[in-house]
Amino acid sequence: MDLGQRTDDEQTKLWNGPAGRAWVEVQPVLDQMFEPLEDLLVAAVATGAGSRVLDVGCGTGGTTLAVARRLGAKGSCTGIDISDPMITAARARAEREGTPASFIRADAQSHAFAPARFDMIISRLGVMFFADFVRAFANLRHAATEGAQLRFIAWRSAAENPFMTTAERAAAPLLPNIPARRPDAPGQFAFADQRRVRRILQESGWAGIDIRPIDIACTLPETELVRYLTRLGPVGLILHAADDRTRAEVIEVVRAAFAPYVHGAEVRFTAACWMVGARAPS
Template identity: 65%
Template sequence: MNDEQVTAWNGPSGHAWVESQPLLDRILEPMAELLLRAVPEGSARRILDVGCGAGATTLAFARRVGAEGSCLGIDISQPMIDAARARAEREGVPARFVIADAQTHAFEPASFDLIVSRFGVMFFDDPVSAFTNLRRAAKNDAELRFVAWRSPADNPFMTTAERAAAPLLPNLPARRPDGPGQFAFGDAARVRNILEQAGWAAIDIQPVDLVCSFPEKDLVRYLTRMGPLGRVLDDADDATRTRIISSIRAAFDPFVHGDEVRFTSASWQVVAHAPR
Protein backbone atom coordinates (compact mmCIF):
# COMPACT_ATOMS: atom_id res chain seq x y z
CA MET A 1 0.00 0.00 0.00
CA ASN A 2 1.20 3.52 -0.80
CA ASP A 3 1.62 5.05 2.66
CA GLU A 4 1.92 8.58 1.25
CA GLN A 5 -1.44 8.32 -0.50
CA VAL A 6 -3.08 6.70 2.53
CA THR A 7 -1.85 9.56 4.73
CA ALA A 8 -3.00 12.24 2.30
CA TRP A 9 -6.46 10.83 1.60
CA ASN A 10 -7.13 10.08 5.27
CA GLY A 11 -5.89 13.54 6.21
CA PRO A 12 -6.12 16.98 4.57
CA SER A 13 -6.86 15.82 1.00
CA GLY A 14 -9.66 13.50 2.05
CA HIS A 15 -11.30 16.03 4.35
CA ALA A 16 -10.99 18.79 1.74
CA TRP A 17 -12.68 16.55 -0.84
CA VAL A 18 -15.56 15.71 1.53
CA GLU A 19 -16.08 19.38 2.42
CA SER A 20 -16.09 20.35 -1.26
CA GLN A 21 -18.08 17.34 -2.49
CA PRO A 22 -21.13 19.21 -3.91
CA LEU A 23 -18.86 21.58 -5.84
CA LEU A 24 -16.62 18.79 -7.13
CA ASP A 25 -19.61 16.71 -8.19
CA ARG A 26 -20.80 19.64 -10.29
CA ILE A 27 -17.38 20.20 -11.85
CA LEU A 28 -16.88 16.52 -12.69
CA GLU A 29 -20.45 15.77 -13.76
CA PRO A 30 -19.62 15.61 -17.51
CA MET A 31 -17.07 12.83 -16.86
CA ALA A 32 -19.51 10.89 -14.70
CA GLU A 33 -22.14 11.14 -17.44
CA LEU A 34 -19.60 9.87 -19.96
CA LEU A 35 -19.11 6.72 -17.89
CA LEU A 36 -22.78 6.25 -17.11
CA ARG A 37 -23.80 6.28 -20.77
CA ALA A 38 -22.09 2.90 -21.22
CA VAL A 39 -24.52 1.21 -18.82
CA PRO A 40 -28.14 0.59 -19.89
CA GLU A 41 -30.88 1.41 -17.38
CA GLY A 42 -31.82 -1.58 -15.23
CA SER A 43 -28.99 -3.78 -16.47
CA ALA A 44 -28.13 -6.78 -14.30
CA ARG A 45 -24.50 -5.92 -13.79
CA ARG A 46 -22.14 -6.19 -10.85
CA ILE A 47 -20.09 -2.98 -10.90
CA LEU A 48 -16.92 -2.02 -9.05
CA ASP A 49 -16.11 1.70 -8.72
CA VAL A 50 -12.38 2.16 -8.06
CA GLY A 51 -11.23 5.21 -6.11
CA CYS A 52 -14.88 6.04 -5.51
CA GLY A 53 -14.19 8.92 -3.13
CA ALA A 54 -17.35 10.22 -1.47
CA GLY A 55 -19.50 7.99 -3.64
CA ALA A 56 -21.06 10.20 -6.31
CA THR A 57 -20.36 7.87 -9.24
CA THR A 58 -21.02 4.72 -7.20
CA LEU A 59 -24.48 5.98 -6.28
CA ALA A 60 -25.16 7.07 -9.85
CA PHE A 61 -24.29 3.60 -11.16
CA ALA A 62 -26.34 1.93 -8.42
CA ARG A 63 -29.38 3.99 -9.39
CA ARG A 64 -28.83 3.13 -13.04
CA VAL A 65 -28.67 -0.64 -12.63
CA GLY A 66 -31.42 -0.68 -10.01
CA ALA A 67 -32.47 -3.85 -8.21
CA GLU A 68 -31.21 -6.06 -11.03
CA GLY A 69 -27.58 -5.12 -10.44
CA SER A 70 -25.18 -4.20 -7.63
CA CYS A 71 -22.48 -1.61 -7.11
CA LEU A 72 -19.46 -1.59 -4.81
CA GLY A 73 -17.24 1.45 -4.25
CA ILE A 74 -13.69 1.10 -2.95
CA ASP A 75 -11.36 3.81 -1.66
CA ILE A 76 -8.48 4.14 0.82
CA SER A 77 -10.01 7.23 2.47
CA GLN A 78 -11.95 6.71 5.70
CA PRO A 79 -13.53 10.20 5.69
CA MET A 80 -14.61 9.85 2.06
CA ILE A 81 -16.10 6.38 2.55
CA ASP A 82 -17.87 7.58 5.71
CA ALA A 83 -19.40 10.37 3.63
CA ALA A 84 -20.34 7.92 0.86
CA ARG A 85 -22.08 5.55 3.27
CA ALA A 86 -23.96 8.39 4.93
CA ARG A 87 -25.09 9.69 1.56
CA ALA A 88 -26.21 6.24 0.38
CA GLU A 89 -28.28 5.81 3.55
CA ARG A 90 -29.70 9.31 3.32
CA GLU A 91 -30.70 8.88 -0.32
CA GLY A 92 -31.87 5.29 0.05
CA VAL A 93 -29.48 3.89 -2.55
CA PRO A 94 -28.34 0.26 -1.99
CA ALA A 95 -24.69 0.79 -2.91
CA ARG A 96 -21.96 -0.79 -0.78
CA PHE A 97 -18.57 0.66 0.13
CA VAL A 98 -15.29 -0.72 1.42
CA ILE A 99 -12.23 1.07 2.82
CA ALA A 100 -9.30 -0.68 1.17
CA ASP A 101 -6.55 -0.36 -1.44
CA ALA A 102 -7.77 -1.72 -4.78
CA GLN A 103 -4.14 -2.58 -5.57
CA THR A 104 -4.04 -5.29 -2.91
CA HIS A 105 -7.62 -5.91 -1.72
CA ALA A 106 -8.72 -9.56 -1.83
CA PHE A 107 -11.73 -9.21 -4.13
CA GLU A 108 -13.85 -12.26 -4.85
CA PRO A 109 -12.29 -13.65 -8.04
CA ALA A 110 -14.19 -13.16 -11.31
CA SER A 111 -17.00 -11.29 -9.57
CA PHE A 112 -17.54 -8.06 -11.55
CA ASP A 113 -19.05 -7.45 -14.99
CA LEU A 114 -17.83 -3.87 -15.15
CA ILE A 115 -15.02 -1.99 -13.40
CA VAL A 116 -15.22 1.80 -13.60
CA SER A 117 -13.37 4.81 -12.26
CA ARG A 118 -13.74 8.56 -12.51
CA PHE A 119 -10.22 9.86 -11.85
CA GLY A 120 -9.54 7.21 -9.21
CA VAL A 121 -6.86 5.01 -10.79
CA MET A 122 -3.91 7.41 -11.08
CA PHE A 123 -2.78 7.06 -7.46
CA PHE A 124 -1.40 3.51 -7.33
CA ASP A 125 2.29 3.20 -6.46
CA ASP A 126 2.42 0.00 -8.57
CA PRO A 127 -0.22 0.39 -11.29
CA VAL A 128 0.63 -2.91 -13.01
CA SER A 129 -0.02 -4.81 -9.78
CA ALA A 130 -3.19 -2.81 -9.21
CA PHE A 131 -4.67 -3.52 -12.64
CA THR A 132 -3.59 -7.16 -12.36
CA ASN A 133 -5.57 -7.37 -9.13
CA LEU A 134 -8.55 -5.76 -10.82
CA ARG A 135 -8.21 -8.22 -13.71
CA ARG A 136 -8.54 -11.09 -11.23
CA ALA A 137 -11.70 -9.47 -9.84
CA ALA A 138 -13.22 -9.21 -13.33
CA LYS A 139 -15.29 -11.91 -14.98
CA ASN A 140 -14.18 -13.18 -18.36
CA ASP A 141 -15.25 -10.64 -20.98
CA ALA A 142 -15.80 -8.01 -18.28
CA GLU A 143 -15.19 -4.41 -19.24
CA LEU A 144 -12.83 -1.90 -17.65
CA ARG A 145 -13.82 1.70 -18.29
CA PHE A 146 -12.25 4.78 -16.73
CA VAL A 147 -11.40 8.43 -17.29
CA ALA A 148 -8.03 9.88 -16.31
CA TRP A 149 -6.52 13.31 -16.81
CA ARG A 150 -4.21 13.90 -19.73
CA SER A 151 -1.06 15.97 -19.20
CA PRO A 152 -0.70 19.20 -17.20
CA ALA A 153 -0.02 21.02 -20.49
CA ASP A 154 -3.42 19.83 -21.75
CA ASN A 155 -5.12 21.03 -18.55
CA PRO A 156 -3.98 24.61 -17.83
CA PHE A 157 -6.91 25.27 -15.51
CA MET A 158 -5.75 22.50 -13.19
CA THR A 159 -2.28 24.01 -12.74
CA THR A 160 -3.10 27.73 -12.77
CA ALA A 161 -3.15 28.06 -8.99
CA GLU A 162 0.25 26.50 -8.37
CA ARG A 163 1.86 28.35 -11.30
CA ALA A 164 0.54 31.67 -10.01
CA ALA A 165 1.64 30.85 -6.46
CA ALA A 166 5.13 29.62 -7.36
CA PRO A 167 6.86 33.05 -7.02
CA LEU A 168 5.29 33.45 -3.58
CA LEU A 169 5.76 29.86 -2.42
CA PRO A 170 9.18 28.63 -3.57
CA ASN A 171 8.78 25.46 -1.49
CA LEU A 172 5.53 24.40 -3.15
CA PRO A 173 5.92 20.65 -3.79
CA ALA A 174 6.63 19.82 -7.43
CA ARG A 175 4.47 17.24 -9.19
CA ARG A 176 6.20 13.99 -10.08
CA PRO A 177 5.50 13.22 -13.76
CA ASP A 178 5.06 9.44 -13.44
CA GLY A 179 4.47 9.21 -9.71
CA PRO A 180 1.07 8.60 -8.15
CA GLY A 181 -1.07 11.67 -8.66
CA GLN A 182 -3.49 13.58 -10.80
CA PHE A 183 -1.47 13.44 -14.04
CA ALA A 184 0.17 10.04 -13.62
CA PHE A 185 -1.72 8.72 -16.67
CA GLY A 186 -1.01 11.68 -18.92
CA ASP A 187 0.98 9.51 -21.35
CA ALA A 188 -1.39 7.23 -23.29
CA ALA A 189 1.44 4.88 -24.31
CA ARG A 190 2.28 4.34 -20.65
CA VAL A 191 -1.36 3.62 -19.82
CA ARG A 192 -1.58 1.08 -22.63
CA ASN A 193 1.63 -0.61 -21.49
CA ILE A 194 0.37 -0.84 -17.90
CA LEU A 195 -2.89 -2.45 -18.97
CA GLU A 196 -1.21 -4.88 -21.35
CA GLN A 197 1.22 -5.99 -18.63
CA ALA A 198 -1.74 -6.45 -16.27
CA GLY A 199 -3.49 -8.82 -18.69
CA TRP A 200 -6.17 -6.57 -20.18
CA ALA A 201 -7.01 -6.81 -23.88
CA ALA A 202 -8.83 -4.88 -26.63
CA ILE A 203 -7.53 -1.63 -25.14
CA ASP A 204 -8.95 1.58 -26.56
CA ILE A 205 -7.71 4.99 -25.41
CA GLN A 206 -9.41 8.10 -26.76
CA PRO A 207 -8.92 11.78 -25.91
CA VAL A 208 -12.01 13.45 -24.52
CA ASP A 209 -12.41 17.20 -24.09
CA LEU A 210 -15.39 18.26 -22.00
CA VAL A 211 -16.51 21.68 -20.83
CA CYS A 212 -16.82 21.97 -17.05
CA SER A 213 -18.34 24.85 -15.13
CA PHE A 214 -19.17 26.06 -11.65
CA PRO A 215 -20.27 29.34 -10.00
CA GLU A 216 -17.65 32.07 -9.79
CA LYS A 217 -18.55 32.59 -6.13
CA ASP A 218 -17.02 29.16 -5.41
CA LEU A 219 -13.71 29.82 -7.18
CA VAL A 220 -11.69 30.99 -4.19
CA ARG A 221 -12.93 28.07 -2.14
CA TYR A 222 -11.91 25.70 -4.93
CA LEU A 223 -8.42 27.07 -5.49
CA THR A 224 -7.60 27.29 -1.78
CA ARG A 225 -8.84 23.81 -0.84
CA MET A 226 -7.80 21.49 -3.67
CA GLY A 227 -4.44 20.29 -4.99
CA PRO A 228 -0.90 21.03 -3.77
CA LEU A 229 -1.70 24.66 -3.06
CA GLY A 230 -4.58 23.79 -0.76
CA ARG A 231 -2.30 21.64 1.38
CA VAL A 232 0.29 24.41 1.65
CA LEU A 233 -2.23 27.14 2.45
CA ASP A 234 -3.53 25.11 5.40
CA ASP A 235 -0.23 25.86 7.14
CA ALA A 236 0.12 29.51 6.09
CA ASP A 237 -0.57 32.49 8.36
CA ASP A 238 -3.51 34.79 7.61
CA ALA A 239 -1.42 37.56 6.02
CA THR A 240 0.35 35.13 3.71
CA ARG A 241 -2.93 33.43 2.75
CA THR A 242 -4.55 36.77 1.89
CA ARG A 243 -1.62 37.89 -0.26
CA ILE A 244 -1.40 34.58 -2.11
CA ILE A 245 -5.15 34.24 -2.69
CA SER A 246 -5.34 37.75 -4.14
CA SER A 247 -2.52 37.00 -6.56
CA ILE A 248 -3.88 33.61 -7.58
CA ARG A 249 -7.45 34.76 -8.08
CA ALA A 250 -6.33 37.23 -10.76
CA ALA A 251 -4.64 34.41 -12.68
CA PHE A 252 -8.04 32.73 -13.15
CA ASP A 253 -9.61 35.73 -14.91
CA PRO A 254 -9.36 34.08 -18.37
CA PHE A 255 -11.65 31.29 -17.12
CA VAL A 256 -14.28 33.57 -15.59
CA HIS A 257 -17.30 34.43 -17.71
CA GLY A 258 -19.67 36.62 -15.76
CA ASP A 259 -20.86 34.68 -12.73
CA GLU A 260 -19.53 31.35 -14.03
CA VAL A 261 -16.14 29.67 -14.26
CA ARG A 262 -15.69 27.56 -17.39
CA PHE A 263 -12.79 25.44 -18.55
CA THR A 264 -12.13 22.52 -20.88
CA SER A 265 -11.02 19.32 -19.19
CA ALA A 266 -8.66 17.12 -21.19
CA SER A 267 -8.95 13.45 -20.28
CA TRP A 268 -8.43 9.97 -21.64
CA GLN A 269 -11.42 7.69 -21.94
CA VAL A 270 -9.96 4.22 -21.53
CA VAL A 271 -11.82 1.00 -22.31
CA ALA A 272 -10.40 -2.51 -22.02
CA HIS A 273 -11.68 -6.05 -21.66
CA ALA A 274 -10.78 -9.08 -19.60
CA PRO A 275 -9.94 -11.82 -22.11
CA ARG A 276 -11.74 -15.13 -22.00
Protein backbone atom coordinates in the same frame (compact mmCIF):
# COMPACT_ATOMS: atom_id res chain seq x y z
CA MET B 1 -5.13 16.65 -6.42
CA ASP B 2 -1.59 15.61 -7.23
CA LEU B 3 0.20 13.41 -4.73
CA GLY B 4 2.87 12.32 -7.13
CA GLN B 5 5.82 12.98 -4.85
CA ARG B 6 4.50 10.82 -2.04
CA THR B 7 5.03 7.19 -1.11
CA ASP B 8 2.11 4.82 -0.79
CA ASP B 9 2.09 5.21 3.00
CA GLU B 10 2.16 8.99 2.67
CA GLN B 11 -0.74 8.90 0.24
CA THR B 12 -2.72 6.79 2.69
CA LYS B 13 -1.98 9.31 5.43
CA LEU B 14 -2.92 12.28 3.29
CA TRP B 15 -6.16 10.91 1.89
CA ASN B 16 -7.15 10.06 5.45
CA GLY B 17 -6.11 13.51 6.64
CA PRO B 18 -6.39 17.03 5.16
CA ALA B 19 -6.77 15.94 1.54
CA GLY B 20 -9.64 13.57 2.25
CA ARG B 21 -11.38 16.05 4.55
CA ALA B 22 -11.06 18.79 1.92
CA TRP B 23 -12.69 16.62 -0.74
CA VAL B 24 -15.58 15.88 1.63
CA GLU B 25 -15.99 19.58 2.37
CA VAL B 26 -16.00 20.59 -1.31
CA GLN B 27 -17.96 17.52 -2.46
CA PRO B 28 -20.97 19.42 -3.93
CA VAL B 29 -18.65 21.61 -6.03
CA LEU B 30 -16.65 18.65 -7.30
CA ASP B 31 -19.80 16.70 -8.10
CA GLN B 32 -21.03 19.61 -10.23
CA MET B 33 -17.65 20.09 -11.91
CA PHE B 34 -17.24 16.48 -12.90
CA GLU B 35 -20.85 15.56 -13.60
CA PRO B 36 -20.18 15.44 -17.38
CA LEU B 37 -17.50 12.79 -16.78
CA GLU B 38 -19.81 10.89 -14.46
CA ASP B 39 -22.50 10.95 -17.15
CA LEU B 40 -20.13 9.29 -19.63
CA LEU B 41 -19.48 6.40 -17.24
CA VAL B 42 -23.14 5.99 -16.33
CA ALA B 43 -23.91 5.82 -20.07
CA ALA B 44 -21.18 3.20 -20.53
CA VAL B 45 -22.75 1.07 -17.80
CA ALA B 46 -26.22 1.53 -19.28
CA THR B 47 -25.12 0.39 -22.74
CA GLY B 48 -22.91 -2.43 -21.50
CA ALA B 49 -23.78 -5.87 -20.26
CA GLY B 50 -22.49 -5.35 -16.73
CA SER B 51 -24.79 -5.57 -13.74
CA ARG B 52 -22.21 -5.94 -10.94
CA VAL B 53 -20.11 -2.78 -11.11
CA LEU B 54 -16.99 -1.72 -9.19
CA ASP B 55 -16.14 2.00 -8.99
CA VAL B 56 -12.40 2.44 -8.27
CA GLY B 57 -11.24 5.51 -6.39
CA CYS B 58 -14.87 6.38 -5.77
CA GLY B 59 -14.20 9.29 -3.40
CA THR B 60 -17.40 10.57 -1.84
CA GLY B 61 -19.46 8.23 -4.00
CA GLY B 62 -21.07 10.47 -6.62
CA THR B 63 -20.46 8.15 -9.56
CA THR B 64 -21.12 5.00 -7.51
CA LEU B 65 -24.53 6.31 -6.49
CA ALA B 66 -25.38 7.50 -10.01
CA VAL B 67 -24.60 4.04 -11.40
CA ALA B 68 -26.56 2.33 -8.62
CA ARG B 69 -29.57 4.52 -9.34
CA ARG B 70 -29.31 3.73 -13.06
CA LEU B 71 -29.05 -0.03 -12.48
CA GLY B 72 -31.85 -0.13 -9.92
CA ALA B 73 -32.94 -3.63 -9.03
CA LYS B 74 -31.17 -5.03 -12.12
CA GLY B 75 -27.72 -4.77 -10.60
CA SER B 76 -25.41 -3.37 -7.94
CA CYS B 77 -22.53 -0.93 -7.64
CA THR B 78 -19.67 -1.03 -5.13
CA GLY B 79 -17.26 1.83 -4.56
CA ILE B 80 -13.73 1.41 -3.22
CA ASP B 81 -11.41 4.14 -1.97
CA ILE B 82 -8.43 4.45 0.33
CA SER B 83 -9.87 7.48 2.16
CA ASP B 84 -11.87 6.87 5.33
CA PRO B 85 -13.37 10.40 5.40
CA MET B 86 -14.59 10.06 1.84
CA ILE B 87 -15.96 6.54 2.26
CA THR B 88 -17.74 7.65 5.43
CA ALA B 89 -19.29 10.52 3.47
CA ALA B 90 -20.26 8.18 0.63
CA ARG B 91 -22.00 5.76 2.98
CA ALA B 92 -23.88 8.62 4.61
CA ARG B 93 -25.03 9.87 1.19
CA ALA B 94 -26.24 6.41 0.21
CA GLU B 95 -28.17 6.10 3.47
CA ARG B 96 -29.77 9.54 3.08
CA GLU B 97 -30.80 8.76 -0.49
CA GLY B 98 -31.87 5.22 0.20
CA THR B 99 -29.67 4.12 -2.71
CA PRO B 100 -28.43 0.52 -2.29
CA ALA B 101 -24.77 1.14 -3.12
CA SER B 102 -22.00 -0.40 -1.02
CA PHE B 103 -18.56 0.95 -0.18
CA ILE B 104 -15.20 -0.57 0.74
CA ARG B 105 -12.52 1.42 2.54
CA ALA B 106 -9.36 -0.21 1.12
CA ASP B 107 -6.55 0.12 -1.41
CA ALA B 108 -7.74 -1.42 -4.68
CA GLN B 109 -4.13 -2.29 -5.48
CA SER B 110 -3.94 -4.87 -2.70
CA HIS B 111 -7.50 -5.50 -1.49
CA ALA B 112 -8.45 -9.19 -1.41
CA PHE B 113 -11.39 -9.07 -3.80
CA ALA B 114 -13.41 -12.21 -4.31
CA PRO B 115 -12.32 -13.62 -7.69
CA ALA B 116 -14.54 -12.94 -10.70
CA ARG B 117 -16.84 -10.73 -8.61
CA PHE B 118 -17.55 -7.85 -11.03
CA ASP B 119 -18.60 -7.77 -14.67
CA MET B 120 -17.79 -4.08 -15.12
CA ILE B 121 -15.12 -1.89 -13.53
CA ILE B 122 -15.20 1.90 -13.84
CA SER B 123 -13.34 4.91 -12.50
CA ARG B 124 -13.69 8.67 -12.76
CA LEU B 125 -10.20 10.16 -12.28
CA GLY B 126 -9.37 7.61 -9.59
CA VAL B 127 -6.76 5.21 -10.98
CA MET B 128 -3.68 7.44 -11.37
CA PHE B 129 -2.43 7.26 -7.78
CA PHE B 130 -1.38 3.63 -7.32
CA ALA B 131 2.17 2.92 -6.19
CA ASP B 132 2.39 -0.06 -8.58
CA PHE B 133 0.07 0.35 -11.56
CA VAL B 134 0.58 -3.12 -13.02
CA ARG B 135 -0.09 -4.77 -9.68
CA ALA B 136 -3.22 -2.64 -9.20
CA PHE B 137 -4.73 -3.41 -12.59
CA ALA B 138 -3.80 -7.08 -12.25
CA ASN B 139 -5.69 -7.14 -8.95
CA LEU B 140 -8.69 -5.54 -10.65
CA ARG B 141 -8.40 -8.15 -13.39
CA HIS B 142 -8.56 -10.83 -10.67
CA ALA B 143 -11.80 -9.27 -9.44
CA ALA B 144 -13.32 -9.25 -12.93
CA THR B 145 -15.37 -11.97 -14.59
CA GLU B 146 -14.32 -13.32 -17.99
CA GLY B 147 -15.26 -10.76 -20.60
CA ALA B 148 -15.80 -8.02 -18.00
CA GLN B 149 -15.48 -4.46 -19.25
CA LEU B 150 -13.08 -1.85 -17.88
CA ARG B 151 -13.96 1.82 -18.48
CA PHE B 152 -12.13 4.68 -16.86
CA ILE B 153 -11.43 8.36 -17.40
CA ALA B 154 -7.98 9.79 -16.63
CA TRP B 155 -6.38 13.18 -17.16
CA ARG B 156 -4.18 13.75 -20.17
CA SER B 157 -1.13 15.99 -19.69
CA ALA B 158 -0.72 19.02 -17.45
CA ALA B 159 0.00 21.11 -20.55
CA GLU B 160 -3.43 20.19 -21.93
CA ASN B 161 -5.11 21.03 -18.60
CA PRO B 162 -3.91 24.52 -17.68
CA PHE B 163 -6.89 25.14 -15.39
CA MET B 164 -5.69 22.34 -13.12
CA THR B 165 -2.25 23.92 -12.62
CA THR B 166 -3.22 27.61 -12.56
CA ALA B 167 -3.17 27.86 -8.77
CA GLU B 168 0.30 26.40 -8.28
CA ARG B 169 1.81 28.38 -11.16
CA ALA B 170 0.38 31.64 -9.83
CA ALA B 171 1.30 30.90 -6.21
CA ALA B 172 4.85 29.67 -6.89
CA PRO B 173 6.56 33.05 -6.16
CA LEU B 174 4.78 33.19 -2.79
CA LEU B 175 4.98 29.49 -1.93
CA PRO B 176 8.42 28.23 -3.00
CA ASN B 177 7.83 24.92 -1.19
CA ILE B 178 5.17 23.72 -3.67
CA PRO B 179 6.44 20.27 -4.74
CA ALA B 180 7.40 19.89 -8.39
CA ARG B 181 5.33 17.46 -10.42
CA ARG B 182 7.05 14.40 -11.86
CA PRO B 183 5.28 13.03 -14.93
CA ASP B 184 6.44 9.46 -14.25
CA ALA B 185 5.22 9.36 -10.63
CA PRO B 186 1.77 8.40 -9.33
CA GLY B 187 -0.43 11.46 -9.36
CA GLN B 188 -2.99 13.47 -11.27
CA PHE B 189 -1.20 13.34 -14.63
CA ALA B 190 0.45 9.94 -14.33
CA PHE B 191 -1.54 8.65 -17.31
CA ALA B 192 -0.71 11.54 -19.63
CA ASP B 193 1.15 9.19 -22.03
CA GLN B 194 -1.34 6.84 -23.64
CA ARG B 195 1.47 4.45 -24.58
CA ARG B 196 2.23 4.03 -20.90
CA VAL B 197 -1.44 3.37 -20.14
CA ARG B 198 -1.62 0.76 -22.88
CA ARG B 199 1.52 -0.96 -21.62
CA ILE B 200 0.22 -1.06 -18.03
CA LEU B 201 -3.05 -2.63 -19.12
CA GLN B 202 -1.34 -5.16 -21.36
CA GLU B 203 1.11 -6.20 -18.64
CA SER B 204 -1.71 -6.59 -16.11
CA GLY B 205 -3.71 -8.95 -18.32
CA TRP B 206 -6.33 -6.75 -20.00
CA ALA B 207 -7.22 -7.07 -23.68
CA GLY B 208 -9.18 -5.12 -26.30
CA ILE B 209 -7.58 -1.87 -25.14
CA ASP B 210 -9.08 1.31 -26.57
CA ILE B 211 -7.79 4.77 -25.58
CA ARG B 212 -9.48 7.86 -26.96
CA PRO B 213 -9.00 11.57 -26.19
CA ILE B 214 -12.05 13.42 -24.90
CA ASP B 215 -12.40 17.14 -24.19
CA ILE B 216 -15.23 17.86 -21.78
CA ALA B 217 -16.64 21.28 -20.83
CA CYS B 218 -16.84 21.61 -17.04
CA THR B 219 -18.21 24.41 -14.85
CA LEU B 220 -18.45 25.55 -11.26
CA PRO B 221 -20.12 28.59 -9.68
CA GLU B 222 -17.88 31.66 -9.46
CA THR B 223 -18.93 31.97 -5.82
CA GLU B 224 -17.20 28.64 -5.10
CA LEU B 225 -13.91 29.41 -6.84
CA VAL B 226 -12.00 30.69 -3.81
CA ARG B 227 -13.18 27.76 -1.68
CA TYR B 228 -12.06 25.39 -4.44
CA LEU B 229 -8.60 26.87 -4.91
CA THR B 230 -7.86 27.25 -1.18
CA ARG B 231 -8.75 23.68 -0.21
CA LEU B 232 -7.70 21.41 -3.05
CA GLY B 233 -4.47 20.62 -4.88
CA PRO B 234 -0.91 21.43 -3.81
CA VAL B 235 -1.76 25.06 -3.00
CA GLY B 236 -4.74 24.06 -0.89
CA LEU B 237 -2.63 21.66 1.15
CA ILE B 238 0.02 24.29 1.87
CA LEU B 239 -2.57 26.93 2.78
CA HIS B 240 -3.85 24.66 5.58
CA ALA B 241 -0.74 25.61 7.55
CA ALA B 242 -0.05 29.10 6.16
CA ASP B 243 -0.22 32.25 8.29
CA ASP B 244 -3.04 34.72 7.68
CA ARG B 245 -0.91 37.22 5.75
CA THR B 246 0.51 34.60 3.39
CA ARG B 247 -2.92 33.08 2.91
CA ALA B 248 -4.47 36.43 1.99
CA GLU B 249 -1.66 37.24 -0.47
CA VAL B 250 -1.90 33.84 -2.15
CA ILE B 251 -5.68 34.03 -2.47
CA GLU B 252 -5.49 37.47 -4.08
CA VAL B 253 -2.84 36.45 -6.61
CA VAL B 254 -4.32 33.07 -7.45
CA ARG B 255 -7.89 34.34 -7.76
CA ALA B 256 -6.68 36.93 -10.29
CA ALA B 257 -4.92 34.18 -12.28
CA PHE B 258 -8.25 32.41 -12.77
CA ALA B 259 -9.82 35.49 -14.41
CA PRO B 260 -9.67 34.02 -17.97
CA TYR B 261 -11.92 31.17 -16.84
CA VAL B 262 -14.56 33.36 -15.17
CA HIS B 263 -17.61 34.18 -17.28
CA GLY B 264 -20.08 36.11 -15.15
CA ALA B 265 -21.44 33.82 -12.47
CA GLU B 266 -19.74 30.73 -13.90
CA VAL B 267 -16.22 29.34 -14.09
CA ARG B 268 -15.62 27.32 -17.27
CA PHE B 269 -12.76 25.08 -18.29
CA THR B 270 -12.06 22.09 -20.49
CA ALA B 271 -11.08 18.76 -18.97
CA ALA B 272 -8.67 17.10 -21.40
CA CYS B 273 -8.89 13.40 -20.59
CA TRP B 274 -8.56 9.88 -21.92
CA MET B 275 -11.54 7.59 -22.13
CA VAL B 276 -10.00 4.16 -21.68
CA GLY B 277 -11.71 0.87 -22.41
CA ALA B 278 -10.56 -2.74 -22.10
CA ARG B 279 -11.94 -6.18 -21.34
CA ALA B 280 -10.92 -9.15 -19.25
CA PRO B 281 -10.02 -11.93 -21.68
CA SER B 282 -12.09 -15.12 -21.69
